[in-house]
Amino acid sequence: MSRFRSCREAAAFTLVELLIVIAIVGILSAIAFPSYKNYVMRGRRSAAENLVMEIASKEQQYILDARQYTGTIGATGLNIPSRDDWTCAATCTNNYYTVMVVPDNTATPPNFAITATAQGSQLSDGDIRYDNTGVKWRKVGGVGVDKGW
Numbered sequence: 001m002s003r004f005r006s007c008r009e010a011a012a013f014t015l016v017e018l019l020i021v022i023a024i025v026g027i028l029s030a031i032a033f034p035s036y037k038n039y040v041m042r043g044r045r046s047a048a049e050n051l052v053m054e055i056a057s058k059e060q061q062y063i064l065d066a067r068q069y070t071g072t073i074g075a076t077g078l079n080i081p082s083r084d085d086w087t088c089a090a091t092c093t094n095n096y097y098t099v100m101v102v103p104d105n106t107a108t109p110p111n112f113a114i115t116a117t118a119q120g121s122q123l124s125d126g127d128i129r130y131d132n133t134g135v136k137w138r139k140v141g142g143v144g145v146d147k148g149w
Helices: 002-011 015-066 120-125
Strands: 097-104 111-118 127-131 136-139
Touching: 015 097, 015 111, 015 120, 015 127, 111 120
Parallel strands: none
Antiparallel strands: 097 111, 111 127, 127 136
16 A cells, blocks of 8 residues: 555655746746737738838839829729738728828829828837838837837
């Protein structure tokens, strides 16, 4: 009987060992999760930046044909189709950004600004802006300081 008991005790974890493992897993999770969250945010921002650059390229083509810029991204304007998780019509939207073009055809020369406004869980990463002169900036928390793309 004592032989059976010692085998069973040797195969079991103690409460202290279990608490140490739980503490180590908790510490690793506390370190890894914020890094993962920032990585995902940067990925979403990159997708929005790519869309903004595609819109800017199409705007440059559009002005050659129509002699003015357009504010419509979808089928009746720049003809950028909906894709992945983006829905494009007058603006392009997904769960994280709303992308819109604001043309000023009354200026000499005409100009435009493309703004990707963050929403939802992307709010803390800030808004993105690009204009026809090639100026890029990112505004975080309502502060007009450029945080870089």
